[in-house]
Amino acid sequence: MASPDDLQFQEFEEAADLLSSNPGAATLSISSPSVAAASSGEVKVDLSDDEDNQQESSELLAGEKQTGGFWTFEYYQSFFNVDTVQVLDRIKGSVMPLPGRNFVKHNIRSNPDLYGPFWICVTLVFSVAISGNLSTFLSEMGDTDYHYRPEFHRVSIAAVAVFLYAWLVPLGVWGFLTWRQSVERQISGYTFLETVCVYGYSLFIYIPTSILWTIPLYWLQWLLIVIAMVISGSVLVLTFWPAVRDDTKLTAFTTMAVIVSLHALLAVGCKLYFFQTATYTGSSHSGQQITPASNHTALNVGKHQ
Amino acid sequence: MAEVEESSKPLFAGLSDISISEDIPVEGDISVPVSSQNADNDLSTLDEPVKDTILRDLRAVGQKFVHVMYPKKSSALLRDWDLWGPLLLCVTLALMLQGGSADSEEDGRPQFAEVFVIIWFGSVIITLNSKLLGGTISFFQSLCVLGYCILPLTVAMIVCRIVLLGGTGGVSFAVRLVVVTASFGWSTFASTAFLADSQPANRKALVVYPVFLFYFVIGWMILTFSTSQ
Numbered sequence: 001m002a003s004p005d006d007l008q009f010q011e012f013e014e015a016a017d018l019l020s021s022n023p024g025a026a027t028l029s030i031s032s033p034s035v036a037a038a039s040s041g042e043v044k045v046d047l048s049d050d051e052d053n054q055q056e057s058s059e060l061l062a063g064e065k066q067t068g069g070f071w072t073f074e075y076y077q078s079f080f081n082v083d084t085v086q087v088l089d090r091i092k093g094s095v096m097p098l099p100g101r102n103f104v105k106h107n108i109r110s111n112p113d114l115y116g117p118f119w120i121c122v123t124l125v126f127s128v129a130i131s132g133n134l135s136t137f138l139s140e141m142g143d144t145d146y147h148y149r150p151e152f153h154r155v156s157i158a159a160v161a162v163f164l165y166a167w168l169v170p171l172g173v174w175g176f177l178t179w180r181q182s183v184e185r186q187i188s189g190y191t192f193l194e195t196v197c198v199y200g201y202s203l204f205i206y207i208p209t210s211i212l213w214t215i216p217l218y219w220l221q222w223l224l225i226v227i228a229m230v231i232s233g234s235v236l237v238l239t240f241w242p243a244v245r246d247d248t249k250l251t252a253f254t255t256m257a258v259i260v261s262l263h264a265l266l267a268v269g270c271k272l273y274f275f276q277t278a279t280y281t282g283s284s285h286s287g288q289q290i291t292p293a294s295n296h297t298a299l300n301v302g303k304h305q
Numbered sequence: 306m307a308e309v310e311e312s313s314k315p316l317f318a319g320l321s322d323i324s325i326s327e328d329i330p331v332e333g334d335i336s337v338p339v340s341s342q343n344a345d346n347d348l349s350t351l352d353e354p355v356k357d358t359i360l361r362d363l364r365a366v367g368q369k370f371v372h373v374m375y376p377k378k379s380s381a382l383l384r385d386w387d388l389w390g391p392l393l394l395c396v397t398l399a400l401m402l403q404g405g406s407a408d409s410e411e412d413g414r415p416q417f418a419e420v421f422v423i424i425w426f427g428s429v430i431i432t433l434n435s436k437l438l439g440g441t442i443s444f445f446q447s448l449c450v451l452g453y454c455i456l457p458l459t460v461a462m463i464v465c466r467i468v469l470l471g472g473t474g475g476v477s478f479a480v481r482l483v484v485v486t487a488s489f490g491w492s493t494f495a496s497t498a499f500l501a502d503s504q505p506a507n508r509k510a511l512v513v514y515p516v517f518l519f520y521f522v523i524g525w526m527i528l529t530f531s532t533s534q
Binding site for chain 2: 073076077079080082083084085087115119122123126130133149150152154155188
């Protein structure tokens with residue numbers, strides 16, 4: 001464990017680099033970086049300066065932890081360095097977002113793991129597919145024409161959708177935040193793994209939601225969607241708002257809106273595709289049965305003529 | 306010559322003092338005992354009838370089946386791992402889940418390839434997961450254990466098909482549910498009995514959960530199997 005003196009020393013070097021790049025700035029040899037920032041007059045005096053420095057030092061620590069190149073096994077083992085208790089804590093933190101508690105800073109604390117996101121995605125894929133199948137079966141139980149089908153191909157579709165969302169969207173968000181960070185220095189970005197972690201753990205709330213979606217009450221299903229979207233959306237918003245609030249208002253709000261709307265799109269898309277209500281499956285089912293019959297009658301009509 | 310040796314090998318400077326002169330007779334017989342037993346063994350496994358070879362492997366597989374059905378923490382499954390048993394079980398399960406009916410596109414049943422991929426990729430991913438979390442079990446040992454512990458679920462599949470011959474009503478569904486749940490519990494219990502010792506203590510639940518999910522998905526595939534009417 002690095003002692004606080006070591007952290008102070010590294011911060012001082014950072015400030016020294018900043019000052020050396022600005023020869024015109026006042027060169028005061030004061031150790032606290034916020035005062036140095038105020039004296040240079042170019043960087044905004046911000047209460048979140050400590051957070052930024054902690055973020056930078058934690059990034060440095062995280063960088064030191066990764067042993068070996070990406071072709072060694074130990075490199076990937078460093079992403080699974082979590083205990084059962086830690087995983088459960090992170091899941092709890094994703095289900096109960098409190099305002100002011102940043103998920104990354106509070107729960108992940110520079111130890112991002114890939115266990116949570118990966119297995120939550122796999123569980124979500126199977127829970128959505130199985131619950132969708134169950135809900136179709138329950139809603140069609142009274143229909144005597146209905147013959148139960150396992151609909152296993154839906155697992156593949158669910159897997160593609162969930163894994164694309166859980167890996168491509170964090171890539172996009174991380175890329176965007178890093179680009180903004182290079183343009184304007186105030187923004188503190190997250191590492192790619194932390195972004196993937198936040199997205200992965202925020203999907204956890206959809207697992208019990210998808211199981212509860214089998215109850216065939218229309219208003220209950222939409223109420224559950226709203227609750228789940230509010231909870232997991234707020235986890236994402238609370239995580240990414242501190243990263244973009246220093247940017248221009250337009251960019252900040254646009255980024256938040258895009259993140260929330262993509263999340264909503266996933267939820268609503270899953271609901272509509274996997275949990276079709278009785279009317280949809282009834283029409284598609286009877287449509288499949290009618291079409292061969294209509295072809296048959298058309299052929300008969302053709303023959304008679 | 307000794308001087309040359311001394312200059313060329315300074316490390317062995319002490320040894321150059323020792324010299325073997327001609328007065329001490331050094332003689333004797335150096336004979337490597339020819340291990341005729343090894344040669345005999347090699348010849349014998351090449352020479353033995355094919356029936357013996359196959360039966361030996363089958364007996365090993367059968368012995369491991371017995372270990373799975375009565376899991377009592379013996380290390381035989383881990384020590385002599387083989388992948389014949391898992392392959393046999395996987396192919397049997399995938400074939401039985403086909404049903405052999407013509408309207409397989411309508412039914413949405415898992416295809417043979419889907420079952421195969423789920424079982425083998427699922428086992429590989431679970432093994433990688435346990436190794437990444439710091440497990441000490443080797444890759445193929447874990448594959449072997451996970452594959453062999455599908456045996457109770459395969460037995461449940463056979464029972465379900467027999468029950469389905471009698472009808473597809475609520476009673477048959479209840480019976481199938483009980484059988485599949487029991488065999489799913491048995492599979493999970495058996496595999497954790499073999500795998501749990503190789504995991505660090507504070508991560509056991511992290512390793513057991515994917516195994517639970519794996520057998521749950523296979524159990525769901527078995528339970529939702531229905532013959533076409």
